[in-house]
Amino acid sequence: MAEKNVQKSLKRNEDPRLLVGKTTFIDDIDLPGMLHVAIKRSDYSHGRIVKLDVEEARKLPGVVAIYTAEDLGDYWRPGPLQVPPPTAIKGSVFHARPLECIAKNKVRFSGEPVAVVVAESRYIAEDALDHIILDVETLDYVGDLEKAIEPGAALIHEDLDSNLAADVVQEVGSWEKAVAEADLVVKRRLEVNRVAGGAMENRGFVAQWDENLQVLNCWATTQGPIPMRNSIANYLGLMENQVRLMNPAIGGGFGPKIMSSQIDDVVIPWIAIKLKRPVKWFEDRRENFLGTTSERDQVHYAEIALKKDGTILGVKDVMYHNTGAYNPYGMTVPLNTQTHTVSNYRVPNFFTEIKMVFTNQMVVTPVRGAGRSQGVFVMERLLDAAAKELGMDVVEIRRKNILSPEEFPLRTGVIGQDFVEGVLDNGNYPAALEKTVETIGYEKFKSEIQPKLRAEGKNVGIGICMFTEGTAVGPYEGAKVMVGVTGKVTVFTAYSNQGQGHYTTFAQVAADQLGVNVKDINVVIGDTGQWQWGVGAFASRGMTLVGTAIHNASLKVRQKALGLASKVLNTPEDELEMQDGVVRVADMPEKFVTLGELAQRSNPTRGTVEEGMEPGLEAASYYGPPHGATGYGCLGMIISVDAETAKPKIERLVMTDDCGTPVNPMIVDGQLHGGLQMGIGEAFYENLVYDDYGQLLSASFMDYLFPQASDMPDKFEINHMVTPSPLNPLGIKGVGEAGVIATPACFMQALEDALNIKGMEIVESSISPSKLYHYMEKAKSA
Amino acid sequence: MANKVKINVTVNGTQYEREVEPRLLLSDFIRKDLGLTGTHVGCEHGLCGACTILMNGQAVRSCTHFAVMADGADIKTVESLGTMDNLHPIQEAFMEKHALQCGFCTPGFLMTAVEYLEGNPNPTDEEAREAIDGNFCRCTGYENIVEAVKLAAKKMADH
Numbered sequence: 001m002a003e004k005n006v007q008k009s010l011k012r013n014e015d016p017r018l019l020v021g022k023t024t025f026i027d028d029i030d031l032p033g034m035l036h037v038a039i040k041r042s043d044y045s046h047g048r049i050v051k052l053d054v055e056e057a058r059k060l061p062g063v064v065a066i067y068t069a070e071d072l073g074d075y076w077r078p079g080p081l082q083v084p085p086p087t088a089i090k091g092s093v094f095h096a097r098p099l100e101c102i103a104k105n106k107v108r109f110s111g112e113p114v115a116v117v118v119a120e121s122r123y124i125a126e127d128a129l130d131h132i133i134l135d136v137e138t139l140d141y142v143g144d145l146e147k148a149i150e151p152g153a154a155l156i157h158e159d160l161d162s163n164l165a166a167d168v169v170q171e172v173g174s175w176e177k178a179v180a181e182a183d184l185v186v187k188r189r190l191e192v193n194r195v196a197g198g199a200m201e202n203r204g205f206v207a208q209w210d211e212n213l214q215v216l217n218c219w220a221t222t223q224g225p226i227p228m229r230n231s232i233a234n235y236l237g238l239m240e241n242q243v244r245l246m247n248p249a250i251g252g253g254f255g256p257k258i259m260s261s262q263i264d265d266v267v268i269p270w271i272a273i274k275l276k277r278p279v280k281w282f283e284d285r286r287e288n289f290l291g292t293t294s295e296r297d298q299v300h301y302a303e304i305a306l307k308k309d310g311t312i313l314g315v316k317d318v319m320y321h322n323t324g325a326y327n328p329y330g331m332t333v334p335l336n337t338q339t340h341t342v343s344n345y346r347v348p349n350f351f352t353e354i355k356m357v358f359t360n361q362m363v364v365t366p367v368r369g370a371g372r373s374q375g376v377f378v379m380e381r382l383l384d385a386a387a388k389e390l391g392m393d394v395v396e397i398r399r400k401n402i403l404s405p406e407e408f409p410l411r412t413g414v415i416g417q418d419f420v421e422g423v424l425d426n427g428n429y430p431a432a433l434e435k436t437v438e439t440i441g442y443e444k445f446k447s448e449i450q451p452k453l454r455a456e457g458k459n460v461g462i463g464i465c466m467f468t469e470g471t472a473v474g475p476y477e478g479a480k481v482m483v484g485v486t487g488k489v490t491v492f493t494a495y496s497n498q499g500q501g502h503y504t505t506f507a508q509v510a511a512d513q514l515g516v517n518v519k520d521i522n523v524v525i526g527d528t529g530q531w532q533w534g535v536g537a538f539a540s541r542g543m544t545l546v547g548t549a550i551h552n553a554s555l556k557v558r559q560k561a562l563g564l565a566s567k568v569l570n571t572p573e574d575e576l577e578m579q580d581g582v583v584r585v586a587d588m589p590e591k592f593v594t595l596g597e598l599a600q601r602s603n604p605t606r607g608t609v610e611e612g613m614e615p616g617l618e619a620a621s622y623y624g625p626p627h628g629a630t631g632y633g634c635l636g637m638i639i640s641v642d643a644e645t646a647k648p649k650i651e652r653l654v655m656t657d658d659c660g661t662p663v664n665p666m667i668v669d670g671q672l673h674g675g676l677q678m679g680i681g682e683a684f685y686e687n688l689v690y691d692d693y694g695q696l697l698s699a700s701f702m703d704y705l706f707p708q709a710s711d712m713p714d715k716f717e718i719n720h721m722v723t724p725s726p727l728n729p730l731g732i733k734g735v736g737e738a739g740v741i742a743t744p745a746c747f748m749q750a751l752e753d754a755l756n757i758k759g760m761e762i763v764e765s766s767i768s769p770s771k772l773y774h775y776m777e778k779a780k781s782a
Numbered sequence: 783m784a785n786k787v788k789i790n791v792t793v794n795g796t797q798y799e800r801e802v803e804p805r806l807l808l809s810d811f812i813r814k815d816l817g818l819t820g821t822h823v824g825c826e827h828g829l830c831g832a833c834t835i836l837m838n839g840q841a842v843r844s845c846t847h848f849a850v851m852a853d854g855a856d857i858k859t860v861e862s863l864g865t866m867d868n869l870h871p872i873q874e875a876f877m878e879k880h881a882l883q884c885g886f887c888t889p890g891f892l893m894t895a896v897e898y899l900e901g902n903p904n905p906t907d908e909e910a911r912e913a914i915d916g917n918f919c920r921c922t923g924y925e926n927i928v929e930a931v932k933l934a935a936k937k938m939a940d941h
Binding site for chain 2: 011012014015016017018019020021022023024025027028030123198199200201202249250251252254284285498499500501666667669670672673674675676677678700701702706708709710712714715716739
């Protein structure tokens with residue numbers, strides 16, 4: 001039996017090239033005759049365009065062209081919705097207002113594009129921006145989620161009656177019944193702040209039109225190459241295969257790079273065709289903050305009904321969800337919030353309502369943790385509040401209500417982002433809870449360590465929070481596996497890689513079936529010229545969906561190779577084995593044929609074609625799961641708070657995670673580390689803050705506090721559990737977002753415990769020393 | 783447009799004489815004029831550290847320098863370290879400790895760490911963390927980078 005590669009911490013195939021600086025990121029692309037784009041963005045958050053004068057800017061030497069919405073003529077049209085409306089949910093209301101590539105007549109957020117400058121250099125293009133005059137008749141800024149849908153609020157889309165973008169209600173059981181039977185109902189208003197994806201590389205787009213071949217070559221930092229390719233072809237009226245969209249190396253994604261039908265992929269290809277010269281746009285950091293999408297920002301009116309012994313009878317949650325000025329990404333984020341509010345505990349009655357609200361802010365689309373983090377924050381904070389009122393221990397109330405392994409697969413009755421009813425596939429949630437409790441030493445901390453430290457005047461507290469991570473949702477992905485005549489293997493996908501290690505993990509999956517060295521497998525990522533089908537990198541789905549497609553395709557190739565080798569070696573298939581790049585007779589290793597030779601033979605020459613022949617030692621496969629696979633875990637933190645400065649420090653961080661079969665455990669840990677860092681950033685450092693006029697105050701790294709090395713705990717203590725998912729042959733679940741999901745909830749729980757001020761409860765997912773100080777003072781004076 | 787200024791710069795051991803606009807950023811000069819695209823630009827306001835290079839032996843942000851400020855300077859970029867077949871010990875350490883994911887910030891970390899380890903060849907955990915505190919990474923959570931810096935120190939001492 002060949003040595004297996006899956007579940008091994010192999011070093012990554014892609015690393016040497018990245019380490020020596022010899023790879024190509026989008027801004028490294030430099031084509032002969034290339035023009036450069038800079039985008040003029042509105043400084044106003046809401047208003048009617050009165051004048052947009054680009055004449056002075058056009059006169060600047062080196063400026064080739066400037067385009068406004070008017071200049072686009074009939075080509076200008078709002079983009080398609082990237083995710084369809086939630087038709088699967090009965091009674092749902094959704095007012096689709098997809099993105100406008102360039103604002104026409106009206107600007108709806110500060111940072112919205114109003115003109116595109118094309119010049120011989122980026123420096124000149126940026127010079128020209130200063131010569132463009134934009135006059136706006138300002139309208140009232142709408143930023144408060146609750147006031148936005150009150151009568152009389154300025155309308156962001158004036159053809160609608162209000163700024164309500166969507167209203168979706170889901171109810172399982174009966175909340176009223178839960179209240180009727182409850183000993184206690186706890187209500188809280190909870191707020192979740194807004195954070196940036198914050199990839200180190202900003203977004204970018206390059207287009208090159210080949211007039212003779214009538215082919216448009218595009219390079220983009222997109223997380224979804226095929227949907228973007230389709231969107232471009234559709235806009236331009238080209239056949240899909242006239243547009244070849246390629247991902248260069250991508251410097252992180254974290255969600256916002258999934259969006260298409262924006263100014264870059266709509267307008268830049270059009271310019272490249274019009275001017276017949278290659279065109280490049282590379283976003284700068286300020287644009288990334290102002291104009292690229294971001295997420296979170298919800299207000300929840302949440303209630304939990306319980307019995308005296310802490311048993312949950314029901315949960316009710318009415319959330320206001322900010323979608324920004326448009327809602328191109330449908331309901332994905334708030335639906336995730338709904339599904340993740342009740343995914344760890346037994347909640348027999350659940351009422352949940354989404355009020356999606358238009359505001360004069362940048363558009364909201366998923367950011368790592370997308371919606372899940374909010375749902376978990378709501379549920380965990382409700383449990384903490386209930387525990388306090390009941391005089392129960394925070395771990396005890398969780399033990400009381402946590403789902404047990406015997407309950408899986410569990411149909412939740414709540415429809416999720418994939419438009420099917422949620423099904424929790426499997427896992428051992430109580431074991432994860434106990435593992436974290438034990439590793440962090442919860443009992444001892446509470447009974448011995450904390451009292452001692454408190455006696456010394458130190459503020460130290462502990463938090464324990466559960467989470468699930470809904471991953472690997474549909475619709476589908478696909479891949480092709482091909483053995484070449486050298487015996488090396490190519491795996492073709494048009495998935496997207498932003499650092500997840502797919503060049504290695506995808507190869508590990510194929511290697512196990514084909515008996516070749518992982519280093520001899522070339523993984524093609526994000527090239528629509530080489531593979532045509534798939535959806536994109538979101539919802540922690542790549543390893544599960546593409547990985548399963550690769551596994552199944554590799555199995556087919558294996559069968560093909562064994563069948564052919566059986567004829568060549570004149571030996572029955574069941575006596576053959578595949579290892580070290582050859583097919584050989586199991587007990588006669590000197591009798592073999594190389595995979596390269598089999599590949600050669602799979603390409604028949606004249607006179608050798610048999611009926612029904614399919615050339616190539618290759619196969620394709622597709623995988624679309626019935627529903628997502630759900631990872632889960634438990635996070636624990638010990639936090640100390642400086643009595644004078646109110647600065648918290650994470651003394652210990654323990655995480656137990658189960659993501660099914662870890663294809664490469666080293667990479668899994670890396671994903672968890674990165675997620676935890678984002679979660680810590682979200683809880684204590686990062687905040688996208690708008691002023692009262694809709695200006696983004698934190699639009700640079702001077703103001704948006706990016707979590708740094710010294711902000712992290714000394715060590716992320718990680719426990720693993722492995723419960724293979726029953727949904728796919730390798731038992732994989734996603735893991736990309738696990739780290740971030742429970743961090744804000746756990747952080748606040750530990751902070752409250754550290755400060756131990758009666759009546760002090762943190763109801764926001766983000767805090768700063770000054771805010772914390774405010775909380776402390778308020779509680780003391782109450 | 784402003785008059786161009788002649789500069790003489792040595793980059794990775796090669797001497798270049800070029801005429802540049804006074805406003806040309808050093809990062810753009812390195813990346814576009816010299817074609818050394820291993821140096822990356824993440825924020826253009828000196829915060830993220832992706833564009834860190836060595837100028838006369840000192841780690842600096844190339845995005846907050848003008849090319850003309852490098853006249854007469856000796857510059858080293860990530861391309862000066864190792865090759866695909868013969869990685870520098872710091873590059874080996876980053877690979878072994880999984881201290882990179884997307885790899886965009888990595889050249890800045892490598893140049894920062896190389897300079898630091900010359901001054902302090904045997905850092906403690908805390909010192910290694912402090913050394914890279916000015917560079918941003920969104921993927922790794924930094925722990926593996928701290929480990930890689932320590933491993934690099936060991937490898938370089940053994941060399």
